[in-house]
Structures are given as structure tokens and as C-alpha cells.
Amino acid sequence: MSKFRKEAIAFSLFFLAVLLIDIVIKINWDASLFRYISKGSLSILLIGYYTLFHKESSSVKQFFMTLALVFFLIGDIFFILYEIQLYYIFAIFSFGLAKLFYVFRFSNQSDFRVKQITPALTFCFLLMMLVMYLINDNLNDFFFPTLFYFFVTTLFVIFSFLRRDHVNRQSYNLVIIGVFFALGSDTLAALTSFYHSDIPYQNIAVMLFYGVSQLLIVLGIVKETNMAVEEGRVLNENEQFKD
Template sequence: MHFRPTHFTWLFIFIVLLDSVVGASDLSGFRMVTKPMILIALLAYFGNNGKHLLQSTYYLTLSALFFSLLGDVFLMFDNPSNHYFVFGLVSFLFAHILYCVIFLLRRASRNSLDFGLILLLFLAYGTTLFIMLEANLGPLRLPVAIYILAILAMAVTSYGRRKKVNAISFNLIFLGALFFIVSDTILALNKFMFDIPWSSLTVMGTYATAQFLIVKGLLFENPKEN
């Protein structure tokens, strides 16, 4: 089924809102259906509309979305032993690595002051976040450290596309990367430090926005000719 971009946007918003309502109500058992629907919808949309892209970009993106879907499913089964949390973390780690590869396909020169500043800012943010979390991580210290590096690498490589793609594609994907960091930061703080009111809604809202913006940005990708 082929959806026009505007129609899909409204459908996607509906799915995210439905998942939010289900998650905040006594119908939370239905999240086994509504939460995976978010990534399934993006997979179907990108699968139908991304065939004009480079074949490598197309299949790598489908793979990244698939690993994200796996991560969503694993995190629904999170328990005190943290096994499913680790499985979810690894799934999203693979997704971020794939996004890094996708973004590196359109990398511009990294010998610029603004790229260096962005790199330093993200490193400072990641270091600060890890220091805040470290005392409560226990055996998850190494997996969380690796994951933080991966998501920061994803954000940095998304910025590295700035002079190789059109402004719409760059802005959508870089903004999506920032939303991803916000989502995972809220998730980490809520899990390891203190309860955040409405954390489930804010995590899923920012996460869904991140994935949507990245998918839309890739569909708008139009590399400049040198």
C-alpha cells in the first residue's frame, strides 16, 4: 500500500497517540500491539518510498529500523534481572551503528571548526551523562558506556552530512539524532537515577519523533555534486 507523505504523517501521529493512550491506561497489555506498530509503520513506509535512494542506503535503513523494532520489543519485557534491557540495548546499538554507516556514505570534510565544536559538545554531554549514571549502573557500566558512544557517534555522523546533502535532509536527520539523544537520556535517568513524571510518554514521544525525522530526512536525501 502506497501512502502519500501527508497521509502517512497523520497515520503515524495517530499510531503514536494510540500507543501513548494505551500505555497510560489500564489497557497497557495492548502495548504488545501498539508499540511495535510505530516501527512497523515506518518500515512499511520507507520500504515503499525509499527505492529511489542508493541501494546501500535503502537496505541499511531497513536493517536499522528492524533492529530498532527488536529493541522496542525487548524493552517491553524488561525485568529486574535486566536481561531484556541488555538485549534491547544491543539491538539499538546495532541500529545506531547502521545509521552511522548510512550517514558516513554522505559525509563531508571533517576538517572544519564547526565539526570539531560539535564533536566536543557531544563528547562533553556523553561524559557528563555517564558520570551521573555510573554509580547506579553496576554490571551494566560497560554496555551503557558503549551505547552512549554509539548514539553520540550517530549524532556526530549525522552532522557530518551538512555539506553533502540538501538542507531539508540535513536538518531533519540532525534534529532526529538530537531527539534520539533526548529520548535515551530521559530513559536512562528514569531507570537508573530518579523517577521522571510521564517518562513513558516523553520517551516514546521523542523516540518516535526521532525515527520519523530520520526516515523523512533520508527520503529527502539529494547529494550535491562536487
């Protein structure tokens, strides 16, 4: 078992344990000091793990990834006080900015064909339209923040799919699965907040999906290998071998 694999498994188990503790605290002592510690710890763990084990060749990508995780941390803190409208709006914008920085981190300097993004765009658009249809009557002052968030989420999904031909398969799969968990969390959060507040196990599901999504995305980014760089390295090695 490789060093990365051992560290990834150990970190994942520890992260999931903290996530379960946070869920228990949310159910029993939401908006307490304990919740600030438990929920804040999740993003801090991800930032620490990424900082220690990332293999970013670009300082710009590292900057965007770090900013994304920092804004998720800020959003997490604001969401604890979601009953205060202003804090809820701040949380939505913080999460939106975090996903926007994920978009910047996922982007590659290459052209793409429309058919590459059609499946992801269609699925995301239909899902967002369905959710907006269900919650629209109850959004009120949250209409534009929610619209902004859904727009960024669509970009988030599209650019995660566009990584396919540029990174190794393991990294791509981890990030894509994480993106779908994020969509599940966002959908449930929107429905419970603005449509139906009695969905079974809503608190557990939203936090579990959110936490797992963040974990998988960070693991995927840490494991990422740029295929163009890797192919160039192999070609150079082959040429040196021939010489």
C-alpha cells in the first residue's frame, strides 16, 4: 500500500469521525460553542491535509484551492446562525464564492467541444430548474442569492466534467463523485429551507453529503496528475533512454 494511500485512508477515517461528531452536535446542540468547533474543524482539517500533501505544479491553482476551502470555512460558520437572515445570505455567497474558486482550480487552458458539456449542463440545468420551481414562492429576499448560487453550482459541475481528458482517472472519479454528493447536499438544503422542512433525516443527510463531498474533492485534487505534463515527462525519459 502506497504512502499516499495509507495517509489518505487514515485522514478519511479521522475526518469522517469528526463529521459524525459534528452531526451529533448539530442534532442536539445546534448553534452552540461546540458546533462552531466541530463544524469549523472539518474545513480546517481539509485545509491542513491539502496544504501538507498537494502536488500542485502551479501556485495559482494552489491559491484558488486554498481560497475555496477558506470560503467554505467562512460559509460553515455563517450557516450555524442560519435563522438570522443576513447571516444566511452571507453563507450562501460564501459558499458560492468557494465553488467559484473551485471552478478556477478545475479549469484548464484548453478548448472544449459543446458536446463535452451537454450531458452535465442538461442534468444540472433540469435539476436546478426543478428545485427553483419548488422553492420559488418561498424565496423572497433569498431569490437573487439563491440564483447566484445555482449559477455557480452549474459552472462547478461543468468544469468538474471538463477535467476528464486532462487528469488521471482516480482524481477525476473522486472529484466527480464528490460533486454529485455536493449536488445532493445543496438540493436537500434548498428543499428543507424553502419548500418542505420535514424531510426525514434532513439534518443528517445534508451534513453527511456535504462533508463527504468536500472530502472526496480534496482527495481527488491531492491525487491529481496532469496528463499533459505526465506524457511530456514519459516522452523525455524515452528520448533520454534512446540517447
